Each structure stands twice: as structure tokens, then as C-alpha cells.
Amino acid sequence: MEKVADTDSSVVIEGETGTGKELIAKCLHRNSPRRSQPFLPINCGALPEHLLESELFGHERGAFTGAYTKKIGLLECAQGGTVLLDEISTLSPNLQVKLLRVLQERQVRRVGGQETIDIDIRVISATNENLEESATRGTFRKDLYYRLNVITISLPPLRERVEDTPLLAEHFLEVLNKERQKSVERISKEAMDILQGYDWPGNVRELQNVIDRAFSLTDSGMITPSDLPAHLVRRGMAVLPIDTQRPFKQAKKVYIEPFEREYLTKLLMECRGNVSRSAKRAGLDRSSFQRLMKKYGIQSSNVRLGFCSTEIRS
Numbered sequence: 001m002e003k004v005a006d007t008d009s010s011v012v013i014e015g016e017t018g019t020g021k022e023l024i025a026k027c028l029h030r031n032s033p034r035r036s037q038p039f040l041p042i043n044c045g046a047l048p049e050h051l052l053e054s055e056l057f058g059h060e061r062g063a064f065t066g067a068y069t070k071k072i073g074l075l076e077c078a079q080g081g082t083v084l085l086d087e088i089s090t091l092s093p094n095l096q097v098k099l100l101r102v103l104q105e106r107q108v109r110r111v112g113g114q115e116t117i118d119i120d121i122r123v124i125s126a127t128n129e130n131l132e133e134s135a136t137r138g139t140f141r142k143d144l145y146y147r148l149n150v151i152t153i154s155l156p157p158l159r160e161r162v163e164d165t166p167l168l169a170e171h172f173l174e175v176l177n178k179e180r181q182k183s184v185e186r187i188s189k190e191a192m193d194i195l196q197g198y199d200w201p202g203n204v205r206e207l208q209n210v211i212d213r214a215f216s217l218t219d220s221g222m223i224t225p226s227d228l229p230a231h232l233v234r235r236g237m238a239v240l241p242i243d244t245q246r247p248f249k250q251a252k253k254v255y256i257e258p259f260e261r262e263y264l265t266k267l268l269m270e271c272r273g274n275v276s277r278s279a280k281r282a283g284l285d286r287s288s289f290q291r292l293m294k295k296y297g298i299q300s301s302n303v304r305l306g307f308c309s310t311e312i313r314s
């Protein structure tokens, strides 16, 4: 990234959802000579073709029904700066041709317009598909692919860079500590083992959400397994090393607490928050059941309203 930031080369950033493609694009822009000019991202997959066309290239007044005023397109607005074409693989064949022409000629023509406008932009594209394969298959134009893909940055999924997990988790914790009126000093070793054992289908974004949630839940000043979503603990457990350095009771707690929390929440949810019925089904007396609920900060009213649904769905 350091080498590429300084240049005007087109870059394609490949990676699964949540791996940090947009963050990388922003970072390239901020470290480039274009940093004082705009950085404009656009999601090519989010708009129907004709809307995307006028978003990108702009249109003249009266160019089509509903074009009441002139619109300056994104490529023109980004003059001097960087454009991020997100989900580039979804671009229609028609827009692929148009974009290629703009990039080759360094000129843009608004929809319905005659005038050509010189543009000076750097193009970064992002994709969660393998663009080279799409080009080989023929769903993405090869000539456009070569034009966009001078440099490729591939972001590995988080599960393939387990060593990044503690760094990222601690970074998010630090940010939360600064942002919110609460101090959570650290993530316990057991919790960190679970984080590192999980496969993170939503990648860094999912990790960020998990830390955010644990930060809100914990009241011990430390993130422990019981602050993590149950599905994560369950899956992480397969690889969670049993810590024989700890006394039996402590080591067992690491497994038991998430189980108890999930059991209670799920049962209460099934019984629509009715504590007596839940206790009966669990084979516990009501007061023991309530003691457990208190231990995990579970309130029957919240369960009834579905606030604990993340545990249940998983």
C-alpha cells in the first residue's frame, strides 16, 4: 500500500465482505498527492443501470423523462481526487463500455450532453468476486479489467490471518474506551482464544460488532467469554484449548458460563419470558432460576421483547 499510494495507478481491491476494502481505498487516497481533493465511493451494485449511469456520468436537463435539472456525475465531481467503484463486478456490459471509454479518453460526457469534459481522477475498484475469473468467463470485459487492474490488493479473510484478531480486537476496544463513558481494560485470555478460534464469516466488521456488543454487556471492566455471543463461543470451543494451568473450577467456568447464559435465554424466549414456566421446564426451583438470571443480567421483559435474539437465532 505504501508503494502504491503515491502513484496514480489504478488499483483493484479484492476481498470478502467486511475485510476492509473501503478502508484500504480511503487509506490509499489519504496517503496520495490527491489527499486534499475528494474521495468519492459509489456502490455499483446498489442502483439500477440507468440511475447508476447518471450517478457516474451525470446528465443534462431533459436528457430523459424526469431529468428536470442538470446533474454533475460522480466522476466529474471527483475532479483531482479518487473514485472508489465498489462492487465493480456488477457493472452492466453497457456501463462497462462507457466506463472504459471515459478512462481511456480521460473525458466524460454527461447523459444527453454534447460537451466533453476533461477529468483527472484516480480509480480504485473493489470486489468480493474474483474479477480475473469473471474476465476469463466473459462476464466482465477483459479490456476494462486490464485498465482497472494495474495493481491488485488482495485482502485475506480474517480466518486466514488469525494473528490479526488480537490486534484488531484491542484496537476496537481502545476506540470504544475513548468514545464512551466506560472503561473496559482488557479482553481475557479465554475470550481472546474464542475470538481467535472463530471463523468470522463477516470478517473485521463482524469482529468490530462483537467487541462493541461485549463492551456494552460487560460490567467487570474486562471482556470475558460470557460477554460474547453464544454461537461464537460454541464454535470457538472446538479449538479452545483447555487451560490446565488453571484450577479445575476456574477452567470449567470458561465453558459453563456461556452455556448457562444461552440455556436461560433460549428457554425464557421459548416461554415468552415466563420465569415460573421456564424454571419448571428446567427442573429448577424458581428462586434458583432467578439467581441464575441475575448472575447473567438477563431480564424476562427483555427476553420477551426479543432483545436477546442474537443468541437464539444462532
Ligand SMILES: Nc1ncnc2c1ncn2[C@@H]1O[C@H](COP(=O)(O)OP(=O)(O)OP(=O)(O)O)[C@@H](O)[C@H]1O
Pocket (backbone or CB within 6 Å): 015, 016, 017, 018, 019, 020, 021, 022, 023, 024, 128, 168, 171, 204, 205, 208
Ligand atoms: N485493518 C483494520 N483496522 C481497523 N478497522 C478495520 C480494519 N479493516 C476493517 N476495519 C473496519 O471494519 C469495517 C468493515 O470494513 P470495510 O467497510 O472497509 O469493509 P469492506 O471490505 O468494504 O466490506 P463490504 O464488502 O461489506 O463492503 C469498517 O468499520 C472498518 O473500519
Ligand SMILES: [Mg+2]
Pocket (backbone or CB within 6 Å): 021, 022, 086
Ligand atoms: Mg465496502
